[in-house]
Amino acid sequence: MSEAKTVVKPKIFGTLLTEVIRKDRCSGCGACVSVCPPGIITMKPVAGKDEQPTLSGKCILCEYCYYQCPWTEPQPSDMDVFGRPRSETEEIGVVLASYSAKATKDEILKVASDGGVVTSLIAYMLQNGLADAAVVSGLSEKEIWKPEPKVVFSVEELLKTAGTKYTVSPTLVGLSSAVDEYAKNKVVVVGTPCQIRAVRKMQFSRHGAYKYGSKVTLAIGLFCMESFYYDRLIKEYLSQKIDLNKISKFSIRKGKFIVEAGEAKVVDVALDEVKAYVRGSCHFCTDFTAELADISVGSVGSPDGWSTVLIRSVKAKDIFDEAVNAGFIECKPLDQVKPGLTSVLKLSRFKKERAKKTG
Ligand SMILES: Cc1cc2nc3c(=O)[nH]c(=O)nc-3n(C[C@H](O)[C@H](O)[C@H](O)COP(=O)(O)OP(=O)(O)OC[C@H]3O[C@@H](n4cnc5c(N)ncnc54)[C@H](O)[C@@H]3O)c2cc1C
Numbered sequence: 086m087s088e089a090k091t092v093v094k095p096k097i098f099g100t101l102l103t104e105v106i107r108k109d110r111c112s113g114c115g116a117c118v119s120v121c122p123p124g125i126i127t128m129k130p131v132a133g134k135d136e137q138p139t140l141s142g143k144c145i146l147c148e149y150c151y152y153q154c155p156w157t158e159p160q161p162s163d164m165d166v167f168g169r170p171r172s173e174t175e176e177i178g179v180v181l182a183s184y185s186a187k188a189t190k191d192e193i194l195k196v197a198s199d200g201g202v203v204t205s206l207i208a209y210m211l212q213n214g215l216a217d218a219a220v221v222s223g224l225s226e227k228e229i230w231k232p233e234p235k236v237v238f239s240v241e242e243l244l245k246t247a248g249t250k251y252t253v254s255p256t257l258v259g260l261s262s263a264v265d266e267y268a269k270n271k272v273v274v275v276g277t278p279c280q281i282r283a284v285r286k287m288q289f290s291r292h293g294a295y296k297y298g299s300k301v302t303l304a305i306g307l308f309c310m311e312s313f314y315y316d317r318l319i320k321e322y323l324s325q326k327i328d329l330n331k332i333s334k335f336s337i338r339k340g341k342f343i344v345e346a347g348e349a350k351v352v353d354v355a356l357d358e359v360k361a362y363v364r365g366s367c368h369f370c371t372d373f374t375a376e377l378a379d380i381s382v383g384s385v386g387s388p389d390g391w392s393t394v395l396i397r398s399v400k401a402k403d404i405f406d407e408a409v410n411a412g413f414i415e416c417k418p419l420d421q422v423k424p425g426l427t428s429v430l431k432l433s434r435f436k437k438e439r440a441k442k443t444g
Pocket residue numbers: 196197198199200201202203204205221222223232246247248249250251252253254256275276277307308309310311312313337382383384385392393
């Protein structure tokens with residue numbers, strides 16, 4: 086009797102559509118768009134969902150789109166990224182050192198979201214040949230306050246991209262641009278935890294887009310509780326409240342969503358008021374601190390104007406220490422500030438519990 090043959094179906098864009106996009110798990114990271122060899126995946130507007138990846142062309146069944154997506158299996162592990170599993174006490178992932186830190190340069194503090202650590206670190210790397218480009222999130226020239234990936238090569242360009250935008254930028258499209266269009270080899274990527282996961286898949290997955298992953302020299306993760314749909318938050322909600330041209334800064338602090346115009350707080354509302362505009366994917370997300378980044382940075386845990394910094398890889402520790410020694414960043418151990426790690430752990434646990442309830 087002949088054995089029954091198992092047909093293994095390739096995991097292609099259709100699989101991504103069924104398992105991720107139609108289930109409202111797509112976080113808009115841009116990885117699928119960036120790796121598709123024939124370039125047939127594009128972001129197209131979908132009512133109420135901003136843009137979503139769409140197929141238009143002949144698929145070569147390569148499976149790249151599926152395997153770089155942060156929402157598909159197999160997931161990269163601590164072992165892949167850091168060479169060891171996290172210990173029982175490392176609840177928020179591998180952490181070698183934790184600080185409360187701040188930029189020393191006024192031109193960075195003026196434009197930064199919190200302590201300006203992300204911008205300072207990249208500035209140090211670009212100026213000292215440790216990076217030849219950085220993929221960050223700047224703003225679209227066509228649509229007001231809409232983030233889009235930017236590849237920057239100088240501190241001058243970098244400064245224009247500082248500050249938090251609470252809607253999604255398809256960061257991974259910036260990575261492929263840095264590699265394909267600009268032929269860069271030492272690229273820093275700044276991203277939300279889901280975007281960092283896509284970077285790690287490109288580096289470590291058995292079907293990883295190494296062409297791009299291998300060019301990432303440092304992955305800087307941002308703490309992230311949620312992000313919002315641009316159309317709903319900015320165009321529908323905020324444009325009714327304020328002239329969008331006047332906005333200078335967004336922040337989320339102590340349960341409040343705050344919008345500033347110069348010195349004035351023009352919107353200061355409970356986060357609950359904007360909850361309806363949170364992206365679908367964020368309800369499923371378990372990662373608050375970018376557990377697979379080389380270095381993770383957020384505001385929670387540190388006093389206003391300072392950043393909480395979790396250093397995870399040896400490479401990040403070396404670069405951070407150098408930037409401190411070179412006078413780009415000042416820092417103190419996180420356990421010397423209030424509220425410190427306790428509040429980071431609290432939010433991380435909250436996010437994991439929230440995702441369990443979503444299913
Ligand atoms: C969607 C989102 C949600 C966040 N939620 C939290 C939170 O709940 N708690 C918390 O403590 N911190 C949160 N953060 C992180 C926080 O807002 C700051 O980005 C972080 O503290 C770094 O501050 P900084 O002053 O060092 O950064 P800066 O020096 O100002 O640099 C910020 C960097 O982030 C990049 N960036 C901005 N917006 C985006 C984006 N949408 N996607 C990818 N990159 C972007 C910029 O290009 C820049 O490189 C969130 C960030 C984002 C993007």
